[in-house]
Structures are given as structure tokens and as C-alpha cells.
Amino acid sequence: MDIGGYLGKILRVDLSRSKTSIEELNESFIKKWVGGVGFGARYLYEEVPAGVQWSDPENRLIWTSGPLSGSGVYGAGTFNVASKGPLTNLAGCSQANGFFGAYLKFSGFDGIIFQGKAPHLVYLLVKDGKAEIREGRHLTGKDVWETEDALRKELGAKEKEVSVYTIGPAGEHGVLYSAIVGDRGHLAAHNGLGTVMGSKNLKAVVTYRGKRNFMIKHADLLKEKNDALFEHAKGFGPFYQWGTGGGFSALYGIGCLPVRNYTTNIFPEHERMNGQYMRTHFEVRPMPCYMCRVGHVKEVTVTEGPYKGFVGEEPEYEQLAAWGPQIGNTDLGAVVMLTKEVDRLGMDCNESSWTIGWVMECYEKGIFSKKDLDGLDMRWGNVEAVRAMLNKISKREGIGDLLAEGVMRASKKIGGEAADWAIYTLKGCTPRSHDHRGGRWAELFDTCLTNTSTLESTWAGVHTQLVDLPVVSDPFSHEEMSTMNAKFNGIRQFDDCLGTCRIASPNLKLQLECLNAVTGWELSLEDVFNTGRRVINQLRVFNFRHGMKKEDERPSRRYGSIPVDGPAQNKNIMEKWEWMLENYYALMGWDPKTGKPLPETLKKLGLEDLIKGL
Amino acid sequence: MNRVTIELWLWLGNELKGDFQLLSEMRSVKEENVEEGTTIRQLLDHLAKRHPRIAEKVFDLTKRTVYPYVIVNYNDRIISPYEVYDKVLKDGDKITILPMYAGG
Numbered sequence: 001m002d003i004g005g006y007l008g009k010i011l012r013v014d015l016s017r018s019k020t021s022i023e024e025l026n027e028s029f030i031k032k033w034v035g036g037v038g039f040g041a042r043y044l045y046e047e048v049p050a051g052v053q054w055s056d057p058e059n060r061l062i063w064t065s066g067p068l069s070g071s072g073v074y075g076a077g078t079f080n081v082a083s084k085g086p087l088t089n090l091a092g093c094s095q096a097n098g099f100f101g102a103y104l105k106f107s108g109f110d111g112i113i114f115q116g117k118a119p120h121l122v123y124l125l126v127k128d129g130k131a132e133i134r135e136g137r138h139l140t141g142k143d144v145w146e147t148e149d150a151l152r153k154e155l156g157a158k159e160k161e162v163s164v165y166t167i168g169p170a171g172e173h174g175v176l177y178s179a180i181v182g183d184r185g186h187l188a189a190h191n192g193l194g195t196v197m198g199s200k201n202l203k204a205v206v207t208y209r210g211k212r213n214f215m216i217k218h219a220d221l222l223k224e225k226n227d228a229l230f231e232h233a234k235g236f237g238p239f240y241q242w243g244t245g246g247g248f249s250a251l252y253g254i255g256c257l258p259v260r261n262y263t264t265n266i267f268p269e270h271e272r273m274n275g276q277y278m279r280t281h282f283e284v285r286p287m288p289c290y291m292c293r294v295g296h297v298k299e300v301t302v303t304e305g306p307y308k309g310f311v312g313e314e315p316e317y318e319q320l321a322a323w324g325p326q327i328g329n330t331d332l333g334a335v336v337m338l339t340k341e342v343d344r345l346g347m348d349c350n351e352s353s354w355t356i357g358w359v360m361e362c363y364e365k366g367i368f369s370k371k372d373l374d375g376l377d378m379r380w381g382n383v384e385a386v387r388a389m390l391n392k393i394s395k396r397e398g399i400g401d402l403l404a405e406g407v408m409r410a411s412k413k414i415g416g417e418a419a420d421w422a423i424y425t426l427k428g429c430t431p432r433s434h435d436h437r438g439g440r441w442a443e444l445f446d447t448c449l450t451n452t453s454t455l456e457s458t459w460a461g462v463h464t465q466l467v468d469l470p471v472v473s474d475p476f477s478h479e480e481m482s483t484m485n486a487k488f489n490g491i492r493q494f495d496d497c498l499g500t501c502r503i504a505s506p507n508l509k510l511q512l513e514c515l516n517a518v519t520g521w522e523l524s525l526e527d528v529f530n531t532g533r534r535v536i537n538q539l540r541v542f543n544f545r546h547g548m549k550k551e552d553e554r555p556s557r558r559y560g561s562i563p564v565d566g567p568a569q570n571k572n573i574m575e576k577w578e579w580m581l582e583n584y585y586a587l588m589g590w591d592p593k594t595g596k597p598l599p600e601t602l603k604k605l606g607l608e609d610l611i612k613g614l
Numbered sequence: 615m616n617r618v619t620i621e622l623w624l625w626l627g628n629e630l631k632g633d634f635q636l637l638s639e640m641r642s643v644k645e646e647n648v649e650e651g652t653t654i655r656q657l658l659d660h661l662a663k664r665h666p667r668i669a670e671k672v673f674d675l676t677k678r679t680v681y682p683y684v685i686v687n688y689n690d691r692i693i694s695p696y697e698v699y700d701k702v703l704k705d706g707d708k709i710t711i712l713p714m715y716a717g718g
Contacts, residue, residue: 237717247718271638316718459717
């Protein structure tokens with residue numbers, strides 16, 4: 001292949017027939033879709049027609065690296081997973097960092113497409129341009145850490161010799177928010193991609209490290225731009241020094257910390273739960289991803305409180321919020337414990353904590369009795385009850401069977417006023433662990449309008465100047481925010497085509513220069529926007545074909561409610577929701593009344609073939 | 615004279631040590647006497663002239679506005695950038711300055 005950064009090969013794995021095959025990628029396809037979520041979006045549309053449900057063997061599970069994965073760009077071990085996911089029964093796209101994206105390429109492939117369903121549990125081994133479907137029944141019931149250990153032992157592989165991504169008990173039991181977890185604590189977590197994997201009886205995928213086997217067109221230029229990217233990353237937000245938890249208190253300050261299921265925004269304990277506190281009080285050790293110099297991923301040992309001595313991955317911001325304020329817990333050590341527990345079981349921490357927080361509110365308000373909850377005392381902050389409940393959910397035991405359906409379905413089943421307390425979008429996915437009613441309205445709007453099942457367009461509505469767009473002066477302006485979300489859209493999806501980490505590579509223009517250095521292309525910022533928007537429109541057409549309704553592009557009642565206290569008290573995003581939708585649709589080139597991409601929009605993006613699909 | 619409190623969250627605390635009291639790794643504070651009728655803009659202007667790092671990171675002395683993605687809370691409530699500058703400070707008021715950023 002004459003383009004740098006690619007192998008030009010996709011591995012297809014037919015689990016029903018227990019066969020693997022290799023397909024060549026052509027250059028025009030590569031240039032049009034770039035990689036990562038771009039490849040995933042297109043394959044999903046071409047191979048999963050309307051009528052196929054997420055759990056059907058005909059559904060696809062598409063793992064794709066990007067052109068920068070393994071290129072030497074710092075921290076670029078990222079890959080994308082795309083499928084039709086169970087929470088929305090629409091497209092789901094999610095990325096995981098670690099090593100897999102790089103190792104997959106070193107093993108000879110730009111991506112893997114899984115189809116069909118194995119007759120029993122199996123795993124896939126990828127090495128030296130070959131793949132083998134292997135017996136996996138001995139891994140039944142193992143959590144993700146145990147599975148990693150078992151496979152390394154079975155293969156006689158050292159820790160960094162292989163990358164292992166797997167499902168845990170949750171994925172085997174069909175919990176609708178199961179994640180794909182690997183490389184000791186990285187997750188492709190959104191929209192139940194691990195549930196799809198479980199439905200195919202695929203327990204794990206192992207890739208060997210191998211050696212770089214693709215071309216870098218301009219190595220010296222890549223080094224220069226890569227170093228510039230690192231310098232930028234060092235000064236980008238608080239992440240380099242404090243990790244993503246470094247912004248925990250700042251998010252509290254703008255009303256974005258979710259506290260007790262959005263019933264309040266007061267959490268004075270925030271300074272004992274932020275990244276600054278953790279890194280100055282707990283023992284911290286580096287656990288960097290592939291070739292990462294930023295190194296925001298760590299392992300910690302708890303040094304105080306009831307969980308003193310507990311060792312786990314350092315919670316990221318989302319986990320701090322999910323297992324701290326959202327469930328009324330004020331002990332940082334307990335956050336470390338629950339973070340490890342939910343990862344170990346193989347579940348998305350966001351959906352898990354929205355579900356648990358809703359259960360706790362229902363329990364405190366008398367909707368659920370202790371008996372209803374199998375004897376668990378689910379009062380705010382009871383972290384051991386939360387641990388027990390997570391385990392029940394992961395095996396669909398007792399009340400866990402209902403809660404394994406996720407917060408939207410569980411709350412609808414209970415009904416009454418409890419149905420109004422659940423936090424979700426009407427499509428069925430849930431937000432990341434923020435209170436988006438604070439200074440991140442951009443993300444509330446984005447989460448509701450997403451075509452990927454997680455954030456689609458924004459960087460929280462900020463850093464627009466990095467791609468030559470005007471700054472947003474007021475995060476609570478309905479007009480400014482919906483307009484900027486539309487103008488910004490495309491950037492995030494392009495980023496997710498590349499196989500890079502958003503924390504280690506937070507400057508799109510420099511990433512673009514790295515991409516051009518690797519591939520030999522001369523793409524412009526306009527090309528970047530067009531590629532990202534092509535991905536979005538591709539996924540949107542897929543979603544409309546699979547039953548998405550414009551009416552579902554809204555938050556649940558609680559998600560879109562007005563904060564009763566805190567920094568964003570009385571801010572009301574919903575009062576102009578319909579206007580915002582029409583404004584956004586029009587700016588995206590979509591029909592303002594239906595939200596469907598207009599034919600001229602699709603033509604401009606080279607997607608003429610999709611017009612008939614609408 | 616009115617006495618007001620200024621808090622800086624997340625950054626600059628260490629660099630302004632001496633004038634600002636460092637309360638934690640992410641929060642520093644100082645109290646300031648301001649004359650009757652002083653607005654938030656005038657207070658920020660005054661602080662920026664005294665501290666080059668505030669002029670560099672928080673308040674643009676040329677435009678006399680806060681920089682993009684700097685949030686100002688007035689008595690623990692986010693205040694719109696359209697009203698922040700002309701707000702007249704009262705005795706006991708608290709101004710919190712914190713960054714808006716993506717990620718996390």
C-alpha cells in the first residue's frame with residue numbers, strides 16, 4: 001500500500017462458520033473514510049440493513065484502528081468499535097485507548113469485522129497477519145482482569161507482549177450496558193458494545209505486539225509535529241499534571257458535577273475527591289498507554305479511610321463523578337474500589353451510576369423497599385450496597401435483572417413519578433457523568449442529538465479557536481450554543497478516525513499535520529470538517545433507516561430539568577429546545593422539520609448513494 | 615469601602631502566592647477593599663494591572679474583558695458575561711474565577 005499509516009487489510013471473522021478471511025482496502029475508500037469511526041460507520045451501513053436488530057447474528061461488530069495508531073504519535077494506541085448497540089438499537093461508536101490499536105496494525109490489520117454468532121464461547125487470536133478462532137469456554141464467568149491473566153498465561157505471553165480486550169460477566173449475561181475492556185482498565189464503553197460481543201459468544205480478542213510494518217511518509221516531519229503536539233498537551237487543561245480528575249472541582253464550580261441524581265448541585269466535599277487531592281495523598285504509579293508521554297493514566301494505592309491499602313486504576317473524572325457525588329459517596333477510596341469493581345464486571349460506569357443513583361433516589365423516597373432490592377440498603381453513600389448491586393446486575397440476579405436493562409427501561413417499567421427521575425436521552429443512551437444543566441449545555445444538546453450514542457460534536461463548547469471558529473461567550477446562550485455545536489460538528493468524528501487519544505493529542509491542526517506527515521496527503525482543515533461530517537451524516541442515515549425518530553432527540557424530564565441550587569440555579573435549557581433543534585438542523589444541512597439530511601448535503605459530502613436510503 | 619473576596623480556582627494559585635493565600639492545590643483566595651461603586655470589571659482590571667499572570671490568563675487589559683472560557687461566579691452563581699462587567703460590588707461579595715475547558 002502506497003499510503004503511509006495503513007496496511008490496507010481488513011480481517012473478517014465469521015463466527016457462525018468459524019472462518020476468517022482477509023479483504024483488501026482500496027485507496028479511494030481509505031481517503032474517504034480515513035479509519036476508526038469512519039471505517040466503522042461505512043461498514044455498518046453497508047452490512048447491517050434495516051430490520052436487523054442489535055442481537056441478531058447479522059449485526060456487525062467492527063473494530064478499527066486509525067492511520068496514526070502505532071505511528072509513533074504519542075499515546076496513539078486507540079481503536080474504535082462500531083455496531084448497532086442495544087441501548088438505542090441504533091448505531092453505537094466508542095473508542096478505547098491502551099495498546100490494541102497499535103498492536104492490531106503491527107499484527108497486520110487495519111481492522112476486524114465480526115459477523116455471525118459462535119456456537120459457544122470463543123476468543124480470537126491475531127498474530128503475524130493471521131488469525132485463529134479459539135476455544136473460549138474455559139473463560140466463562142471470568143471477570144476482565146481474570147480473563148487477561150488467563151489468556152496471557154495460556155499463551156505464555158508477557159504483560160506487554162499482547163493486548164487483550166474482553167467482556168466480563170455482564171457481557172456474558174446480556175447486561176445492556178456491557179463494555180469491552182482491556183489493557184488493564186481501558187474501555188469501549190458506550191451503548192452496550194460488550195453486550196453485542198457477548199451476543200456473538202465472543203469472549204476476547206488478543207493481538208500480539210509485532211513490529212511496525214507500514215510506511216511513514218515523512219518521518220522527520222512527523223517527529224517535529226508530534227513533539228509540538230506533546231508541548232501543546234502539557235498545557236492543555238489540568239490533565240498533564242493532575243489527570244482528568246484535575247478538573248473535578250472546576251466542574252463543580254460551574255454546576256457540572258452530578259450530585260445525587262441531579263437532586264442538588266451542592267457537594268462541599270469536592271476538594272477531597274479531585275485529582276489534586278488524589279495525587280497528593282494516594283500512592284500513584286504510572287500506567288501509560290502505547291508510547292504516551294503525557295501519561296495521564298495511573299494506578300493508585302488508597303492511603304486513608306476504610307479502603308486503605310486497596311490498589312486500583314486511578315479513577316478518571318467520569319468515575320470520580322459516577323462513584324462519588326452521583327451516589328452520595330464522599331470517600332475517595334471507595335471511588336477507587338467501585339471503579340475497579342464496575343470495570344472488573346465489564347460495565348459502562350456512566351449508565352451504571354445513572355441506574356444506581358436512580359435506584360438510590362427511589363429507595364430514599366420510598367418507591368423501593370429493602371425487600372424490593374433483595375435486602376440491599378441502597379441509601380445515599382452506602383458503597384458496599386452499591387458493590388453488591390453491581391454484582392447482581394452483572395449476573396442479572398434478582399432485582400439486577402431489571403436494572404441490567406439500563407435506567408430508561410427500568411424507570412419506565414416502575415413507572416409513576418419514579419419514571420420522571422431517571423437521567424437519559426429519549427433515544428435510550430445516557431450522558432457522560434456530568435450535570436449538563438450547568439455550564440456544559442453544549443454537551444446536553446450534543447448528547448441528545450448524537451448519532452454515535454455518545455458525544456458527537458463538541459469539546460464542551462470550548463476551544464473553538466483551535467479550529468478557527470469564534471469563541472462562545474455565554475455557555476447558557478441557546479442561540480450561541482446550538483449554532484456553535486453545528487459549526488463545530490465534524491471535528492470530533494475526524495479525531496475519532498485517527499486512532500489517537502484526546503488527552504494526549506488535543507490539537508486538531510497538529511494532529512492533521514501528523515496525519516499528512518504519516519500518509520503523504522495534503523489534507524486541509526476544510527477536508528477535516530468534510531470527513532467528520534461525512535461520518536455524521538453516514539451514521540444519521542443509518543439511524544433513520546433503523547427507526548430513529550426526531551421526537552427522541554430530547555432529554556428525559558430529569559436530564560433536562562432546571563437546577564434547584566448551585567452555580568447554575570434556575571438555568572433552563574428546555575425553554576427554547578424546539579428553536580434550538582431547528583437552528584441546528586438547518587446549519588447541519590438537515591431538514592429543519594424532520595432532522596433528515598437534505599439530498600444536497602449528502603451530495604456535497606460524496607454520499608449520493610444514501611439519498612435513496614432516506 | 616467594601617470588602618470582597620476573590621477566589622482563583624484550578625490555576626495561578628501557586629504563581630500568586632504571597633498576595634493570594636493558597637487554600638489547596640486548586641484554590642487560592644484573597645480579600646480586597648474596594649471603593650463604593652466599584653464594578654467587577656474595575657476589580658479585575660485592578661488585579662490584572664497588579665499581577666501580570668492575571669493579565670495573561672484571566673483579564674485582557676487591552677479589551678478590558680475576561681479571556682474566552684474564563685468563568686466568573688458571583689456569590690457562587692455563574693454570572694453571564696453580558697452582565698458580569700457592570701455588576702457593582704457590595705460588601706461581603708465573593709468573586710470566583712475558574713476556567714472552562716473540555717475533557718474530563
